[in-house]
Amino acid sequence: MLNKLRTRIDANLYADEDAALQALIEQAALSPEARRAITTRATALVRDIRASARPGLMEVFLAEYGLSTDEGIALMCLAEALLRVPDASTIDALIEDKIAPSNWGKHLGKSSSSLVNASTWALMLTGKVLEDREPGIAGHLRGAVKRLGEPVIRNAVARAMREMGRQFVLGEDIHKAMKRAAGMEAKGYTYSYDMLGEAARTEDDARRYHLAYSQAITSIAAACTHADTRQNPGISVKLSALHPRYEVAQKDRVMTELVPRVRALAGLAKAAGMGFNIDAEEADRLALSLDVIEAVLSDPSLAGWDGFGVVVQAYGQRASGVIDWLYALSERLDRRIMVRLVKGAYWDSEIKHAQVIGAPGFPVFTRKAATDISYIANARKLLGMVDRIYPQFATHNAHTVA
CATH class of the missing domain: 1.20.120 (Four Helix Bundle (Hemerythrin (Met), subunit A))
Structure with a gap:
């Protein structure tokens, strides 16, 4: 089953956008009554946010x-x-x-x-x-x-x-970020911390990032006081920061060197009882990331842990297939996986890269409206998989929230 789903994912790298969108439109269809309710709710959300505090x-x-x-x-x-x-x-x-x-x-x-x-x-x-x-x-x-x-x-x-x-970065290091987050956490909010940085260019870079992630997990562990992982803060990890040649051409080396690093970090997160998310990156690394995710999550040392998560970008034409694959993987391993649905972070570079290499299409939707439709359709898909998937949703759009 997993192999069939992977074949479908790989085949849809440059899928026909109109055909893909048509299928998503059917899945994201809303009745006139639902549309009116969403508009009313979104308007109320914006009004409440603007009224609750003076703009910074x-x-x-x-x-x-x-x-x-x-x-x-x-x-x-x-x-x-x-x-x-x-x-x-x-x-x-x-x-x-x-x-x-x-x-x-x-x-x-x-x-x-x-x-x-x-x-x-x-x-x-x-x-x-x-x-x-x-x-x-x-x-x-x-x-x-x-x-x-x-x-x-x-x-x-x-x-x-x-x-x-x-305004955009919580702190210069994990300690400052956690100190600044304490006020909101006291109100019941939880944070998934991310460490900003470039992809590793050298082995020294990768080792430095691995150490930084390890230290961050150790620091965050002190705030993980709930038995339920979902109630604790978590961390997001960028695979390209942990290996200098994170690319398909170096797959053998990646699987030999990167997988143990990610597995070690995941083990620390499991011991701390926190969420551990793999960040989404560029489309040409998606297949490789799924190989790494499967290898790490299949390790016996992580058995029974429901804190492993994967970020899925809705602007990618393969998002729906990736969600299906993650669900099948969770069934095979008999555990739940966190899936965080986001709009997408590399749109400009994806479009430019596809044009530069003369690709037959684009790996992402070329219109914002199409991404919004994909987000709604895949959100519905995730909400129908709660027996194996713990859905998480990230968006700045009040209409999407509504």
Whole structure:
């Protein structure tokens, strides 16, 4: 059964999108009454969230500088790129490249927040300082101001980016993250911690990430006080961080070297009574990830443990097949598996990669509406598998929640 399902998954890598979508539409069909109820519920959710607390600074800032604006895109690129730049001269060049060309003046006075408006002033003035367009004595004076001001600008931008990062990252390390999470946990919330980082490029990278995951699991274990794994915090693991050649061409090496590492981490999580999720990654690694998951979960040392989980991306055309395969695996092993359904995190790169290699289609749905339909259809599928699957759902969309 598992082999047949894997064959179907592999065959649907570049499935006809319209045909796949039609099947999902039938599975996700909603009556007019259900649609009206969902709209009412989603509206109420948004209204309640907006009324329950004042929007934070970052929410107001992003409302003005959204990703639909050139300035918003420039700020997001700057925030992401600064994390990777080690030296001052490159940081200065990066700031100049992203801030100087943008039209900050059009945002002046538009926000409801005085602090955001002040930030707009700062960005506009920074852009003026960094420009190099004026000739003659004015240009020389501006050059002097630019050289003197660069350290100040660099520090100010770095501090602003750190504050922006706090809105999306719980803490710089697991201890800070758990400390910050304590308030919400006291209200009954639980967390699945994820360690941000790039894929391992070297064996040293992989060993360092493995050690970091091990230490994180040990730290989180102290907060696992419930007998039910679902009531305890958990951790998500990125397979590409644990092996420098996590690719199909190196399958033999991956199965020999990566599987024991993942199995060791899973053993620590089992002993702690916490959830342990395998993060979803790019489509061309899906088949390999299923091989690793099957090998790890089949190990006798993990028998009887229901805390192992897998993240499934609804934008992937093979999501439904993966869920069927996980259900069949749980039946064969006589245990439950956690399955976390998400929308998907690599859409842009998946589309570009398929175009670059001249693929006959795309491994992901090309329209957002199709992903939403896939999410609803697969959520229904998961809710019909609760005898073996513990469904988990992650989305920012109030309509999807409703």
